[in-house]
Amino acid sequence: MGRREEMVERIKSLMRENKRILKKKYPGAVKLFHMRDMNVNIMRQYLLLRKERPISRDSLNYKFNNRLSLANTMYPRNPVKKLLYYLKLKRICSDFYQERD
Numbered sequence: 001m002g003r004r005e006e007m008v009e010r011i012k013s014l015m016r017e018n019k020r021i022l023k024k025k026y027p028g029a030v031k032l033f034h035m036r037d038m039n040v041n042i043m044r045q046y047l048l049l050r051k052e053r054p055i056s057r058d059s060l061n062y063k064f065n066n067r068l069s070l071a072n073t074m075y076p077r078n079p080v081k082k083l084l085y086y087l088k089l090k091r092i093c094s095d096f097y098q099e100r101d
Contacts, residue, residue: 036074040088043067047096064096
């Protein structure tokens, strides 16, 4: 095993250990979500904002497009998860841009 692989494994084990300690210290109070999932949730919130309130469309479009750019950099490696993530993004984008018209 090379130096880089050892470092990656060490980081992964530290992250697992820290996650375990956090859950033990705050049982039930801590919900750990993947950054990718949180980004999708925020994009859904932008979609709801657009439907509910007539706020500045340019500002909301800018924020949504930034989130979409970020989302496009976070595709999972697993092919099934990648496909599901792609379909989520596609659905959110079509709803968001359809509301715009």
